[in-house]
Amino acid sequence: MRNGDYSPTRFDAQKDAVSLISGAKTQANPENTVGVLTMAGKGVRVLVTPTSDLGKILACAHGMEVGGEMNLAAGIQVAQLALKHRQNKKQQQRIIVFVGSPVTYDKKVLELIGRKLKKNSVALDIVNFGEEDEEKTEKLEALLAAVNNNDSSHIVHVPPGPSALSDVLISTPIFTGDGEGASGYVAAAAGGGLGFEFGVDPNLDPELALALRVSMEEERARQEAAAKKAAEEAATGEKGEQSTSQDVTMAENVNPGTSEPEKKTHDLTDDENALLQQALAMSMDDSSSTVAVRDTDMLDASADDHDLQLALQLSVQDSQGDQSNPNDVNKIFPDQSYMSSVLAQLPGVDPNDPAIKDLLASMQNQPENKEENKEPKEKEKK
């Protein structure tokens, strides 16, 4: 549970997911109630009996500690008992279990429990994360098969990875299964927090929200102009527009890049968030616009680590040393023919310019990039 394979630790990722789910459920319907219990530690403990008070549910996450061994069967049975004694008997019963540790029980025992849950029409959602174990997966699938009645129960396997546990869960039927309000809340929460565009409450801070929106629009317009320009000029290998390179952005984010814009986009998996961070970077960066443009650089560049790093280095060098470029913005494309054609067409850039020749020379020193010349490309700043 202290492993870092889910960021920040498995335990914290789990706590986040739990609070997100509780929030979604309580918002979906005012009569919904959610309770929380822990299975390891000193034993199965109900931390909070089913309640519609989100504050209580979130508060119970504070005292939780890691320790002991998980007792899955007892946990599910106690949960069933807690549900049985709910105040409003008209409510449907559902248990959502997060299984991070290995499962010590037999398949038979789990199937028996599953059948009992099915008989009492209790639905079960299983989140399988943490320890990856053939047996564990098998057992949990068997449990799900025993409980499942008409697809009301689900299982989600979350492998370790860069995206947060909560984000992965958002798109699963665990959130969307009960549909309507739940998915609305979750979609909003995914958009950067608390359901507001750009993560900022327009009521609380209208200027910031407006500034973000404006800079986002500007960025979008600029990129469209850039893309159009590139499309006009490119002989070959146009590297794609903003919208098609979102996946590339994600790949980028995993790179061990050193620049800040990369770091800013590191944790995000949502396309919108990438745009948002870009806009934020632009609006917050008072240094030269090279930083902001580097964002778009990455989006347009191919997913080649080494090339990217090189490109970044060159950008820095260029902005510091190269005065002969009339425009103060440099962009790097790893496509030689495109580069050279663009370079030739751009006004004010003389391929025989010593500064540019230097750059070419330094680039050609890189063994990998012998084939491709990295040319600084002039970029019009809006």
Add this chain to the structure above:
Amino acid sequence: MSCLHDHSCEEHDCSTDWSLYKHIDLSKVSALNEAVSGSVKSVFKDWEQRLNSSEGYLESNEDDPELIVFIPFTSDVKLKSISIVGGADGTSPAKMRAFINREGIDFSDAQNMQAVQEWDLAENLQGVLEYQTRYSRFQSVGNITLHFPVNFGGDASTTQIHYIGLKGEATQLKRDVVATIVYEITPNPSDHKTRAETGGSLSHVE
């Protein structure tokens, strides 16, 4: 379809007798351990249709003959008798236990609690047997829960019920709890005139 009651049917129409199904709140009917969710609603129908299972019937899950059927009414009823049509080949239920005016009974509750009344059923494929209730206990029934713990066995791994008929009277009264209760943190005496104050005198409390 002639009914084999010990009276002649020309004087009354059997189907009006068994018309309590009209007072059932069908949307809130539920069953536990049913194989097909929602199939329980198909067992409440007109007397004439009792043998017609084209709409489906209630069947329990494989290898588990227990069934619980929860039947809420739209108003309180007086229940006189119950008729059950089961399935063939031992899938008919053999015992029936009834609980009155309790919600959310599940299998462990049903097994531990004392039923209001229990019956041993017979295989009643034609739907002509009725099981009478101890009428005094069934005078104001807001909802009834029927628990069928066993079937007739043999090869049957499930229990099937094709029809549940209820005979009795509806009283047009509702047994519901008070819908709106206003709780006061500090009482306002002027809202609570006692009989002593209003009885004869004209004074009022400030």
